[in-house]
Amino acid sequence: MDSWIAHGAVIAVGWHPLTSGTEEDWQRFTTLISSPEVTALGEIGLDRTEQPDTWFTQMLNMEKTLSTLGPKPVLVLHSRSSKDTQTPDESWFTILQMHRNHPKVGRDRLVHCHCFTGTQALTPRWLEEFPNTYFGYTNLVRKFSEKDDAEKLESIRRMEPGRMLLETDAPYFGNGGARRNTPALLGYAALEVGRIRDEPWKDLLLICSENAYRLYVQGQPS
Template identity: 30%
Template structure:
């Protein structure tokens, strides 16, 4: 019996992760703010894919990947901690961003902020001890919100009743503390809307992250919560996703309705598909997403929004919304 060889998968060269200057990078007025990234997971993915990679630490990665000459500077990131039990390394990163001197020397000038909560996938692992750790993190000066929390009925990694109970429990703490909310919702529209309206005051600040549900739900939430923002990731560029684009169109149909969006990556996931047009020599696909890809998501959003919009304007709007939502 003959042997059959399998073609070995080759990870693209690390140099392709260093993106070319986006067409909007000539202006310094539209710096990048990534309102939802998983920095430890992104760096871990990088290390797995590039064991001999040039960056030995998270700090080296951020300085080298996010602040390249000739491209947009990454002004700020909101790092998301949503595992149970809580990863203790959160404090090391947060403490390293306390002083201006350390933010310059360790982060290359990028402002580091974070939110913390327990993802609905891990609701079954939520305990009093986990909650105690989250409450400790809420008091840190670099903590700007509670999340990501919510409901996910696509995977049902935790029982739905448990997801709902833990969602409510976290919402009540966040409301009591006045902390902005980072919400995850997938295929749970009715329950997400009902629980948010029952537990959260109308004027509370809310970021519905990586929005892919119906435009109708988005509109109902936007109408009810005046300080709610819709998170836009690279998934908007995928041909299988029509809902997120429809939300953008709904904003532009009314000149009196501001575009209440927040640009984000959800890195290391969801590389914007339109980025490959800027990488003509690349053969294959990028193995991870990172914050410097946001201009390509902004470009796609501008294309949907139409006349009068470009990537720079979309990033400026998102940047102002990040100040309103998180104070960053």
């Protein structure tokens, strides 16, 4: 970790909802997350695109990882609802309820909603419970349509600039002719989000870079 930090990296340690590890893996995880060099716990969360018989285990794993949470780490959350477009916020809302009742999270926790695809109906509810939340967007938003995803688009348009982050989620969501994504393609995420918000992509890239620095380096709320 020291060599990564020396090159400007910020360290996050997580237990992805699609991960099924051994007891040895869990011991390694708890050792890593207790390190003072670790800035964030994540990704953790729920992924409803998996078979329903895995959902309860995912919830148990998320509860278990939250038990390791110290007072400072940023909480990085992964959420994917099922492909049923009638319930796009179900997974995020379930995470919200679990976290609001967990004693180690707390209302003032710095939170990063990774690859956020929630609707405008969810966003105010989330911020009411966790006001120090940042919302990350990838170029996946290019697939949103006014017909099928109007509430998701509205959430992006109404999001406060100081709460926004841009992500590539490399190697996924390739764009610009690239088969696989890399951090170097972050500008494509800025381009797609800027198109939705009717803002210059370069301005958005600058704002979100400042937000990321404030969250992960300075450890300050939005």
